[in-house]
Amino acid sequence: MSHSNERDDDRGTERRTMNYGKEKVAVYRTYATPLEGIRPIPESSFEGRDNVLFGLEVRVQFEGEEFLPSFSEADNSKVVATDSMKNFVLHQAGEYEGATAEGFLHFVGREFLDTYPHVERVKMSATEFPFDERPVPGEDGFEPSDLVFRVSDDESAFGEVYLDRVDGEPTIAEQTSGVTDIELVKVKGNSFTGYIQDEYTTLPEREDRALYISLDVFWEYEDPEDALGEEPERYVPAEQVRDIAQVVFDEVDSNSIQDLIYRIGLRVLERYPQLESVEFEANNRTWIEVRDDLEGDAKVLREPPRPTGYQQFSMDRSDLEER
Ligand SMILES: O=c1[nH]c(=O)c2[nH]c(=O)[nH]c2[nH]1
Structure with missing residues (x-):
């Protein structure tokens, strides 16, 4: 499936494929805002997460006509180095005040568009690094540790947010969760x-x-x-x-x-x-x-x-x- 990569051009066949970015940006945040107020469903006991430890592998994709000279004329004057993209994502992980991967991707995408006016569209996607709370003995039997997590290779959450500019305003053109x-x-x-x-x-x-x-x-x-x-x-x-x-x-x-x-x-x-x-x-x-x-x-x-x-x-x- 092409959720991470090349699903860009379904809105105009005349536009060439042209993008660049950084992928596999691993970012970890401790004590992020807890996710609370989830609507319970009969199939699940999940009603929220503490977000004491939150990890994402992020992918950034920049698009815009002004990047053409970087390909065709070796002119890097409009290029944001992908290394700088990585630093930007890491920095914003400390600024984000929400509780979800999708919210974080949207937040960072907006910041990218605000910071670099020549970027026309940005696609942000991420796969969560799952961590499991570990049970430790407490006063009433075992309870989840506040401190120790198991690094898990279980299933992981996925998110993607594709931001465009509509009348100058960053707008979600496409969004997928998984x-x-x-x-x-x-x-x-x-x-x-x-x-x-x-x-x-x-x-x-x-x-x-x-x-x-x-x-x-x-x-x-x-x-x-x-x-x-x-x-x-x-x-x-x-x-x-x-x-x-x-x-x-x-x-x-x-x-x-x-x-x-x-x-x-x-x-x-x-x-x-x-x-x-x-x-x-x-x-x-x-x-x-x-x-x-x-x-x-x-x-x-x-x-x-x-x-x-x-x-x-x-x-x-x-x-x-x-x-
Ligand atoms: O659930 C299945 N669907 C198939 O289409 C298929 N084909 C097959 O060989 N085994 C299975 N199993």
Whole structure:
């Protein structure tokens, strides 16, 4: 999927591709503003985060006609060094007073446009570095440490804000939020049957299989301002969407990953009327059965060989209305 890179030019085919920037800018902020006032949903216990430790890998992209001479005439007089972009992002992490990744990206993007008038558009995106609170013994049993976090390789939140100038004012042209690298295994209650049987088919139909998926989910708000988190009850936290995915997986006896992601999408659109659309990229990492001669549902499984299957699917409110 192209959320980080080259989705720029869908608003004018005559414009050439021309941008530059800095990526993989790792920035950490301690004691950022807590995210509070999130609307609870039945699928999740998530109602906010302390933001004691907040980490992002940020990508900055500058666009504007005035950068042409830097490419075509070796004239750097309008070039903001990408090293300076990195310093700018790090500095602004101390100035941002909000509580969300999207809000931070919007804040920094606006500051870039205010500081450098020849920059026409800026695209800011980021993937969160996830950290987990660690339980430590407290007065009433275990409670989350205020100080110690585990560096996690779990799923992470994603955000992107593309700012344009409209009548001179920085304006959100596009905005996407998401959660990436969710990995879930369901040990039974998944089938895959009814697909085309022809001379190329070797895969046996499965009334039940252990299903292992990795999943990226992206969403867009009807009003992109809702992504910033300034009205927390209208903000969609990545943690809740992740939790919807796992709850629907638990509840639904799916006949394919295609079926499963459609059901997850319906639930996300149902829970968040402020969203216009939701989009998926799934990968099938299902293990192969080695033994099913054991008692009950027990099986022995092994890693699948390459190649791997994938599914991409986008949905909007019309999918919900058709139900
Ligand atoms: O959920 C699945 N969808 C497919 O399209 C497919 N194709 C396949 O070989 N296994 C699977 N599983």
